[in-house]
Amino acid sequence: MNILVTGGCGFIGSNFVRLLLESDRSFRLVNLDKLTYAGNLGNLADLSGDPRYRFVKGDICDREVVDRIIAEESIDRIVHFAAESHVDRSIDGPAEFVRTNVVGTFTLLEAARSAWLGGGKDAGERRFLHVSTDEVYGSLGETGYFTETTPYDPRSPYSASKASSDHLVSAYCHTYALPVLITNCSNNYGPHHFPEKLIPLIILNALKGQELPVYGDGSNVRDWLYVADHCRAILTVLERGVVGETYNIGGNSEKRNLEVVETVCDILDEVAPPLSGNAPRRSLIRFVKDRPGHDQRYAIDAGKIRNDLGWTPEVTFEEGIRRTIDWYLANPEWSAAILSGSYQDYYSSMYSERLQERGGESAAPAG
Ligand code: NAD
Ligand code: DAU
Numbered sequence: 001m002n003i004l005v006t007g008g009c010g011f012i013g014s015n016f017v018r019l020l021l022e023s024d025r026s027f028r029l030v031n032l033d034k035l036t037y038a039g040n041l042g043n044l045a046d047l048s049g050d051p052r053y054r055f056v057k058g059d060i061c062d063r064e065v066v067d068r069i070i071a072e073e074s075i076d077r078i079v080h081f082a083a084e085s086h087v088d089r090s091i092d093g094p095a096e097f098v099r100t101n102v103v104g105t106f107t108l109l110e111a112a113r114s115a116w117l118g119g120g121k122d123a124g125e126r127r128f129l130h131v132s133t134d135e136v137y138g139s140l141g142e143t144g145y146f147t148e149t150t151p152y153d154p155r156s157p158y159s160a161s162k163a164s165s166d167h168l169v170s171a172y173c174h175t176y177a178l179p180v181l182i183t184n185c186s187n188n189y190g191p192h193h194f195p196e197k198l199i200p201l202i203i204l205n206a207l208k209g210q211e212l213p214v215y216g217d218g219s220n221v222r223d224w225l226y227v228a229d230h231c232r233a234i235l236t237v238l239e240r241g242v243v244g245e246t247y248n249i250g251g252n253s254e255k256r257n258l259e260v261v262e263t264v265c266d267i268l269d270e271v272a273p274p275l276s277g278n279a280p281r282r283s284l285i286r287f288v289k290d291r292p293g294h295d296q297r298y299a300i301d302a303g304k305i306r307n308d309l310g311w312t313p314e315v316t317f318e319e320g321i322r323r324t325i326d327w328y329l330a331n332p333e334w335s336a337a338i339l340s341g342s343y344q345d346y347y348s349s350m351y352s353e354r355l356q357e358r359g360g361e362s363a364a365p366a367g
Pocket of ligand 2: 185
């Protein structure tokens with residue numbers, strides 16, 4: 001396999017590249033990443049000497065660069081992670097989400113169509129795997145699960161841009177017979193997760209004794225999956241998935257946000273140096289102004305990938321959250337490099353007002 005991974009310096013992409021490079025599979029892997037604020041070469045620094053691996057700094061919207069890589073490296077697999085991925089940023093500035101997530105995916109599809117099918121060629125064993133999200137399905141009430149046939153109902157600029165990209169990918173399969181696969185996954189967590197997202201933000205704030213912002217009343221539910229399990233699922237779909245099919249991927253691990261935050265607090269109280277005055281970290285929890293249009297509940301029915309391809313998650317939330325906390329404790333330089341940069345501006349613009357408005361209002365007991 002000659003694989004083009006897009007967005008391989010981000011959270012999930014870098015965990016996927018690591019999974020491949022640590023396996024004994026024979027392949028060539030090119031990682032195309034623009035290195036936005038979310039892309040971090042340090043995520044793969046220890047693996048950069050591997051002769052199977054090449055990094056290219058570039059934009060998926062740049063057709064020339066994409067064409068050049070596909071031709072130079074005889075690319076026969078594309079695993080497409082690159083995206084703007086944070087819902088809150090999409091609410092503040094949707095344009096970049098449309099550019100990267102929609103136009104970028106379109107550019108990759110066109111490049112693959114031209115290289116793999118141009119002049120009446122047969123795509124053969126080539127595959128285009130598009131990594132997407134469960135957020136395209138909208139929001140659930142207290143019961144029910146997203147299946148592969150749940151109608152799309154995206155509700156944020158982020159999920160709308162991902163839904164658009166999913167539709168384009170499907171259309172290229174139906175119209176041109178481009179051999180595509182789509183995965184729609186629930187919330188990931190684990191090492192190298194950028195601290196704009198709930199779990200790493202809470203871990204790093206709680207370590208420093210800073211306030212822990214919980215949107216609304218903390219009752220929103222997410223289905224958490226350890227990132228290594230997601231990466232194994234993607235590899236399974238790449239190697240054994242049926243062309244044209246969509247596979248939902250989830251952790252079967254629904255948690256309310258408040259429960260997640262409290263779990264992180266309790267584990268840190270156990271394994272990290274105590275806060276001054278031995279205050280329990282739960283005392284740092286602050287309920288703040290809600291995210292506009294905040295989806296209430298996501299939950300995945302992962303029956304299809306389990307039954308058809310034999311994939312199931314291996315890491316429970318209880319195990320995965322401890323591993324994740326251990327990783328952040330063991331890698332303070334990784335977080336320090338992020339926290340000392342433009343992240344400070346992001347954090348102030350996102351949280352200063354929220355925390356001031358609700359300042360001092362601390363968490364109700366768990367319930
Ligand atoms: P991330 O934000 O951590 O990483 C995105 C990566 O893409 C970064 O390395 C960034 O530099 C790169 N990138 C952004 N724009 C680019 C461009 N125009 N050209 C080239 N590279 C570009 O994202 P993530 O959390 O790792 O998510 C990866 C993919 O998985 C996304 O498509 C996301 O929608 C999807 N997904 C994420 C989750 C989750 O919980 N994080 C769950 C399901 C699906
Ligand atoms: O479901 C898959 C999606 O999961 C992915 O497609 C997205 O790329 C990924 O970012 C994630 O989206 P969420 O919006 O669910 O993740 P986030 O970590 O931003 O928020 C998780 C929940 O926590 C959500 O209900 C909002 C809440 N939250 C988040 C932050 C950052 C807070 O209460 N406080 C916070 O400070």
